[in-house]
Amino acid sequence: MAQDMTKPRNIGDVLLNVENISIAFGGVKALDGVSFDVREHEILAIIGPNGAGKSSMLNCINGFYHPQDGIITFKGTPRQRMQTHEAAAQGIARTFQNIALFKGMSTLDNIMTGRNLKMKKNLLWQALYFGPALTEELEHRAKVEEIIDFLEIEAIRKTPVGKLPYGLQKRVELGRALAAEPDLLLLDEPMAGMNHEEKEDMCRYILDVNDEFGATIVLIEHDMSVVMDISDRVVVLDYGRKIAAGTPDEVRANQDVIDAYLGVSHD
Amino acid sequence: MFYRESGQFKTSYQKDQQVFPIAQDRIFIALLLVVAFAVVPFVADEYWLQAVIIPFLIFSLAAVGLNLLTGYAGQVSLGTGAFMAVGAYATYKITTAFPEINIVIVFLMSGMVAAGVGIVFGLPSLRIKGFYLAVATLAAQFFILWLFNKVGWFFNDSPSGTITAPPRTLFGIMISGPEATAEVRYFVSLTFLVVFTVIAKNIVRGRIGRSWMAIRDMDIAAEIIGIQPLKTKLMAFAISSFYCGLAGALSVFAWLGGAETEAFSIAISFQVLFMIIIGGLGSIMGSIMGAAFITLVPIFLTNMPAMFGIPMATDLSKHIEEIVFGGLIVFLLIVEPHGFARLWQIGKEKLRQWPFPY
Numbered sequence: 001m002a003q004d005m006t007k008p009r010n011i012g013d014v015l016l017n018v019e020n021i022s023i024a025f026g027g028v029k030a031l032d033g034v035s036f037d038v039r040e041h042e043i044l045a046i047i048g049p050n051g052a053g054k055s056s057m058l059n060c061i062n063g064f065y066h067p068q069d070g071i072i073t074f075k076g077t078p079r080q081r082m083q084t085h086e087a088a089a090q091g092i093a094r095t096f097q098n099i100a101l102f103k104g105m106s107t108l109d110n111i112m113t114g115r116n117l118k119m120k121k122n123l124l125w126q127a128l129y130f131g132p133a134l135t136e137e138l139e140h141r142a143k144v145e146e147i148i149d150f151l152e153i154e155a156i157r158k159t160p161v162g163k164l165p166y167g168l169q170k171r172v173e174l175g176r177a178l179a180a181e182p183d184l185l186l187l188d189e190p191m192a193g194m195n196h197e198e199k200e201d202m203c204r205y206i207l208d209v210n211d212e213f214g215a216t217i218v219l220i221e222h223d224m225s226v227v228m229d230i231s232d233r234v235v236v237l238d239y240g241r242k243i244a245a246g247t248p249d250e251v252r253a254n255q256d257v258i259d260a261y262l263g264v265s266h267d
Numbered sequence: 268m269f270y271r272e273s274g275q276f277k278t279s280y281q282k283d284q285q286v287f288p289i290a291q292d293r294i295f296i297a298l299l300l301v302v303a304f305a306v307v308p309f310v311a312d313e314y315w316l317q318a319v320i321i322p323f324l325i326f327s328l329a330a331v332g333l334n335l336l337t338g339y340a341g342q343v344s345l346g347t348g349a350f351m352a353v354g355a356y357a358t359y360k361i362t363t364a365f366p367e368i369n370i371v372i373v374f375l376m377s378g379m380v381a382a383g384v385g386i387v388f389g390l391p392s393l394r395i396k397g398f399y400l401a402v403a404t405l406a407a408q409f410f411i412l413w414l415f416n417k418v419g420w421f422f423n424d425s426p427s428g429t430i431t432a433p434p435r436t437l438f439g440i441m442i443s444g445p446e447a448t449a450e451v452r453y454f455v456s457l458t459f460l461v462v463f464t465v466i467a468k469n470i471v472r473g474r475i476g477r478s479w480m481a482i483r484d485m486d487i488a489a490e491i492i493g494i495q496p497l498k499t500k501l502m503a504f505a506i507s508s509f510y511c512g513l514a515g516a517l518s519v520f521a522w523l524g525g526a527e528t529e530a531f532s533i534a535i536s537f538q539v540l541f542m543i544i545i546g547g548l549g550s551i552m553g554s555i556m557g558a559a560f561i562t563l564v565p566i567f568l569t570n571m572p573a574m575f576g577i578p579m580a581t582d583l584s585k586h587i588e589e590i591v592f593g594g595l596i597v598f599l600l601i602v603e604p605h606g607f608a609r610l611w612q613i614g615k616e617k618l619r620q621w622p623f624p625y
């Protein structure tokens with residue numbers, strides 16, 4: 001599962017830049033002046049101890065939290081505040097730490113909702129389910145079937161996702177995010193709670209998504225071996241601050257990071 | 268043995284996306300339609316059509332409408348009666364003001380009016396959910412009926428305070444008013460139900476239906492994949508109210524012949540809600556099965572003592588009917604909380620395996 005190091009990675013320009021982001025909940029500073037950027041086609045990992053502010057960072061990037069300070073620039077356009085649903089339209093998709101699937105709907109329907117924004121036919125055509133509306137539905141169904149093949153979940157196509165085991169749910173959630181064909185994919189602990197084999201599968205999917213679909217990926221992960229294997233760069237957060245950033249090897253050697261993980265007291 | 272999809276392979280996504288992918292189901296539905304259109308009106312007498320079948324059709328339409336909102340989009344509403352009233356009163360106002368407009372067009376226009384009112388009373392749904400939303404729709408229920416009672420303009424200042432269906436024709440046939448026959452009114456109600464059930468089914472299996480269910484199951488995740496909560500919820504309120512409005516218009520023009528606001532009271536709202544709970548939330552077929560249960564069972568219970576030749580005072584039999592009916596509902600919900608739609612599915616599952624369950 002180790003990435004082929006000899007293969008050239010065509011990392012592009014800056015896709016996302018977060019500048020001095022701060023957000024506090026009551027007295028808790030979840031993020032405190034964090035800055036970093038993400039380049040096209042790279043896999044960037046955000047790591048840090050529990051409560052470091054990793055999920056909060058993703059929530060700021062996709063407009064779910066509104067940072068009290070700082071600017072986020074996506075595809076060259078700076079923004080301070082936006083509606084949550086606008087992020088999707090701009091090409092940002094994500095998965096959640098605690099799976100957020102539509103439990104009453106089938107795998108197929110869950111992934112189809114990922115393509116909602118790309119479907120344009122109006123109510124009248126939909127009511128007839130005929131002509132353009134049917135063509136559109138079938139086109140998108142074909143795309144979704146590609147994703148289903150890719151993630152090897154053909155057998156559970158029609159199963160309500162609430163009935164699926166945890167590992168498969170995580171996979172369906174990835175499928176739903178992929179269906180939107182995002183430019184930036186945010187994955188919040190995609191491998192949490194999985195066994196070794198499932199983790200390897202998930203790693204392979206993530207690398208393939210990056211490779212074949214060309215998506216830029218920001219992921220949060222606790223398993224260090226996974227992080228070291230698949231990411232191009234790593235950002236380390238601790239108590240809401242960025243304490244290190246760099247290649248996996250640089251980060252691993254960084255004394256602050258070692259201290260944070262060993263729980264050296266903060267004073 | 269005979270109810271199988273074996274040998275019926277889906278060769279395209281289009282085939283796979285059919286409403287009834289199994290051939291036997293399609294045959295069953297086709298038969299049902301043939302019976303409904305070609306047999307029922309000729310065997311059922313005036314009493315049956317007027318007292319049982321027409322109300323069943325009209326309530327089915329309202330139940331399908333409410334199920335779109337509550338079962339699919341997850342927004343609880345107790346305003347069904349009021350939205351039906353809007354449809355009925357709008358039809359009355361429009362057709363008395365412009366008698367030359369075809370009554371079917373007037374029905375559809377009245378549905379639109381109800382949709383507009385539904386949007387207004389759906390606005391709180393952006394902020395509040397569940398029970399609280401139900402209470403907010405209750406406000407719609409009371410306010411709208413109060414308005415229709417108090418302001419004479421709505422019932423053309425008729426001294427009785429009621430609205431009555433004037434005679435109106437379609438293709439030269441009297442379809443509303445005192446001279447319209449029960450058969451004709453049955454055909455009108457049935458046609459509306461069939462057409463709008465198909466439309467409902469189409470909507471829920473496409474993009475709009477999926478965004479409703481997404482909002483229902485997890486609104487935050489829905490928003491993050493780009494579904495706009497307000498727009499989606501208001502669309503559900505609009506379409507649902509359109510259906511209820513249409514059902515309300517039909518109840519006056521194709522069934523009762525005349526009504527006052529009492530005909531659309533809170534009791535009606537609850538009745539339609541029971542229909543979709545018993546039938547199955549999030550199921551179009553279930554809505555119709557629920558409507559059948561709620562409208563037909565009481566009639567069956569009322570006639571039961573007479574059928575068995577047991578003499579009984581009417582008020583006593585009425586009380587017994589209510590007790591038995593209530594008990595049945597509770598029993599059903601304990602046995603299968605997901606309603607008839609789920610029972611139906613389980614039944615089909617069993618039938619598919621029969622006679623070799625393993």
Ligand SMILES: Nc1ncnc2c1ncn2[C@@H]1O[C@H](COP(=O)(O)OP(=O)(O)OP(=O)(O)O)[C@@H](O)[C@H]1O
Nearest residue numbers: 025028030048049050051052053054055056057097
């Ligand atoms: N919506 C919120 N309301 C209140 N406090 C919050 C909220 N979101 C995050 N926090 C707080 O901000 C801090 C950072 O939380 P966050 O979820 O970002 O951490 P994390 O790095 O993702 O942790 P974990 O590894 O446990 O997932 C925590 O102290 C958390 O309690």
Ligand SMILES: [Mg+2]
Nearest residue numbers: 054055056097
């Ligand atoms: Mg987290």
